[in-house]
Amino acid sequence: VYNLDIIWSKIYMKDFKKEKLILEMLAEIYIFALIIIFPLIVDSSGFFHIFECKWYSFLVISLTYAVANIFTILYYLVFKKTNILENIKLNIIQWSAITFLLINVISCFISPFFKKYNLFIGVGRGEGLITTSIYVITFLLVSLFGKFKKRHILYFAISSILLNVIAILQYIGFNPFNMYQLGIGTHNVSFMSTIGNIDFISALYCILLSISFGAYIFLDDLKLYEKIIYILSIAMGFFIIGIINVQSGKLAFIITLIIILPFIITNNKRLSKFLIVLSSVLFSYCFNMIINPEYHYSIGKLKFVFQFNYIIILYFIVIALLIFVSRILKKYDYDFSSNKKLIKWFYILILFFIICSLIFVYLYNFNDGFLYEIHELLHGNFDDNFGSYRIFLWKRTLKIIPEYPILGSGPDTFAVRFMRRYTQDVAKIGPLTINDTAANVYLTMLVNIGFLGLISYITFIFAQIRKGIEEMNSYSKILLISIICFLIQDFFNLWLVIVTPIFWLLMAIHYISLKNK
Numbered sequence: 140v141y142n143l144d145i146i147w148s149k150i151y152m153k154d155f156k157k158e159k160l161i162l163e164m165l166a167e168i169y170i171f172a173l174i175i176i177f178p179l180i181v182d183s184s185g186f187f188h189i190f191e192c193k194w195y196s197f198l199v200i201s202l203t204y205a206v207a208n209i210f211t212i213l214y215y216l217v218f219k220k221t222n223i224l225e226n227i228k229l230n231i232i233q234w235s236a237i238t239f240l241l242i243n244v245i246s247c248f249i250s251p252f253f254k255k256y257n258l259f260i261g262v263g264r265g266e267g268l269i270t271t272s273i274y275v276i277t278f279l280l281v282s283l284f285g286k287f288k289k290r291h292i293l294y295f296a297i298s299s300i301l302l303n304v305i306a307i308l309q310y311i312g313f314n315p316f317n318m319y320q321l322g323i324g325t326h327n328v329s330f331m332s333t334i335g336n337i338d339f340i341s342a343l344y345c346i347l348l349s350i351s352f353g354a355y356i357f358l359d360d361l362k363l364y365e366k367i368i369y370i371l372s373i374a375m376g377f378f379i380i381g382i383i384n385v386q387s388g389k390l391a392f393i394i395t396l397i398i399i400l401p402f403i404i405t406n407n408k409r410l411s412k413f414l415i416v417l418s419s420v421l422f423s424y425c426f427n428m429i430i431n432p433e434y435h436y437s438i439g440k441l442k443f444v445f446q447f448n449y450i451i452i453l454y455f456i457v458i459a460l461l462i463f464v465s466r467i468l469k470k471y472d473y474d475f476s477s478n479k480k481l482i483k484w485f486y487i488l489i490l491f492f493i494i495c496s497l498i499f500v501y502l503y504n505f506n507d508g509f510l511y512e513i514h515e516l517l518h519g520n521f522d523d524n525f526g527s528y529r530i531f532l533w534k535r536t537l538k539i540i541p542e543y544p545i546l547g548s549g550p551d552t553f554a555v556r557f558m559r560r561y562t563q564d565v566a567k568i569g570p571l572t573i574n575d576t577a578a579n580v581y582l583t584m585l586v587n588i589g590f591l592g593l594i595s596y597i598t599f600i601f602a603q604i605r606k607g608i609e610e611m612n613s614y615s616k617i618l619l620i621s622i623i624c625f626l627i628q629d630f631f632n633l634w635l636v637i638v639t640p641i642f643w644l645l646m647a648i649h650y651i652s653l654k655n656k
Contacts, residue, residue: 158215158223159284162208166285169204169277173644174294176200178302178343179333185318186330193637194265201273201640208280232606232650233279235599240275242592243268243550250549261551263575266634268550274643281647291648292354292617293365296372299347303375306332306340310382311432312441326434326441331383334637340379341388342628343638346645348376349395349624353617356403356412370419378423386509386527387631395624397493401485405475407468414465418458425454523568529578529631531568535561536577540585547589553577556586576633583633600626603646610653618649 177200182192215221229237247258247268261267305315309325309332316333319325329337351372355361361369380388403409428451431444475481497517505511512525523531539556542548548556554575558565565574577583584593607619625642 158211158219158221161211162223162284163286165204165207165211166281167288169200169281170285170291170644170648171294172200172204173640174291175298175301177640178298179305181316181318181333183317185316185320186323186328186335187320189333189335190265190635190637194270197636197640198269198273201277205273205276205280208284227283230606232599232602233282235595235602236275236278239592239595239599240272242546242595243271243588246546246588246592247549249546250552251543252549252552252555256549256552256555258549258552263551263554263573264633264635266551266636266639270636271550274640277640278643278647281644282650285647285651287614287648287652287654289614291652292350292614293368295347295350295621296354296368299344299351299372299376300368302332302334302340302343302347303372303379306379306382307375310379311430311443322439324434324441326432327436329383331379337383337385338387338632339635339637340383341385342625342632343641344376344380345388345391345624345628346621346638346641348373348380349392349621350617351376352416353399353620355416356409357616358613359408370415373416374419374423377420378427381424381427387628390631391624391628394627395620397489398623399620400489401482402476405473405478405481405485407471407473409476411465411468414461414468418461418465421454421458421461425451425458428454526631528568531564532574532577533579533582535564536579536582536586540582543586543589545589546591547585547587550587551575553583553586578631578633580629580632580634603649606653607649612652615649615652618645618652621645622649 177193177196180192180196181189184192212223215223247253250258252258252262256262257267259268261270308315309318314324318330318333319328323330325331331337331340334340334343351369355366355369355373380392403413429445429447431446432441433444434441500510500513501517503514505514512522515522516525521530521534523534526533535557539560542556554573557574557577561574565572577586581593584596603622604619607615607622611619622642622645625645
């Protein structure tokens with residue numbers, strides 16, 4: 140009897156591993172499809188219907204993945220008598236994600252707008268109950284059945300390069316995928332690559348470029364081709380960042396860099412590689428100055444006015460010095476990144492520098508620009524025009540939150556409530572548009588799913604970050620940096636199916652990377 144039990148146990152485990160391997164393979168296919176293929180998907184309408192194209196593409200890819208998982212589990216359950224769900228234990232991260240989904244469901248069905256509007260799809264940006272449900276379900280499936288591979292991090296860099304190539308070709312006058320139609324082009328609209336609006340490009344690059352940056356800096360076992368891919372991703376990506384000039388994305392990169400900077404400068408290898416990254420970014424900006432493209436609206440053509448002035452020469456001198464210092468640093472081995480006391484003092488110095496900078500900005504009256512707006516905000520002047528129209532949105536959003544404070548008014552109902560109350564205010568600022576988000580993910584959540592929804596989401600994020608810090612390894616560190624970068628830009632942006640699915644997948648990959656010891 141004992142021998143039979145052992146034999147049966149081995150047979151059972153063999154089937155169990157086989158089933159798990161299939162689910163791992165499905166997760167691997169989904170990860171590849173969403174990171175590399177999904178961002179490139181467009182249709183014949185170019186930018187005119189890019190949102191609809193991405194929305195349907197995301198649904199097809201994600202639902203196919205979810206259904207394939209369900210059929211696999213049912214097949215083994217019915218025909219092989221193997222229940223893979225039997226040994227699954229959910230932790231606080233997964234329970235928080237489920238709670239977030241349940242609150243969305245409750246908010247949807249008790250919404251005062253449920254009968255009048257289709258809250259399953261959504262009223263404004265297609266971020267209704269269906270989309271949110273798929274975000275959570277795919278996160279759970281990948282986190283439960285996926286297995287982390289080192290190449291997952293490389294996928295993000297490859298995706299970045301592909302998007303950069305398309306954007307650069309558009310910038311210099313070509314039109315791959317026929318994205319620009321009916322007279323529009325790179326230099327007279329704010330659309331690029333196969334992503335669309337420059338704000339969404341900036342949001343996606345907060346993921347792609349921060350991963351490339353983190354991988355190049357923090358991974359010590361990179362092969363030559365991997366280093367080249369990461370550097371290309373960074374250089375080309377920041378070339379596009381310089382062109383689109385989205386302040387929220389730049390701010391997210393700067394704050395993220397400040398957070399991780401002490402861990403870079405306390406290690407000679409990391410600092411050496413950081414100087415190489417910095418030189419590549421400077422070269423990308425310098426290259427744009429050299430080619431100096433000018434779009435002539437009168438004739439509708441792009442011309443290059445090549446230049447090579449003293450500023451460009453200065454750029455090259457700085458780049459050469461950075462590369463030289465980088466090579467010198469390689470010869471002097473030091474690593475104080477595990478010295479908690481030293482890291483603490485670095486953060487104190489950074490905080491002191493930030494406080495001094497704010498005092499300076501408070502005292503000095505700038506004439507215009509971003510620093511002028513910060514100066515005015517510090518003096519209590521919350522002008523509606525500040526922050527590219529965001530202050531206008533935030534001030535009024537805060538006033539409508541108390542109407543449905545607990546569970547909100549339903550997924551993606553912001554447009555209904557905001558425009559119903561502030562149509563005249565919107566008309567006074569300029570041509571009448573529909574404001575369907577607060578240009579701040581967290582404020583938009585308060586309106587849509589209330590305090591309970593926002594708290595459940597923050598709990599989910601906090602649990603993810605806490606686990607990432609407690610169980611950090613070389614790969615999870617890079618993914619955690621990218622998550623933080625994206626969360627920062629969320630203060631100035633919105634969820635949209637063009638970018639948000641990749642963020643949820645990023646969190647799932649981060650989760651499974653923690654199992655990689």
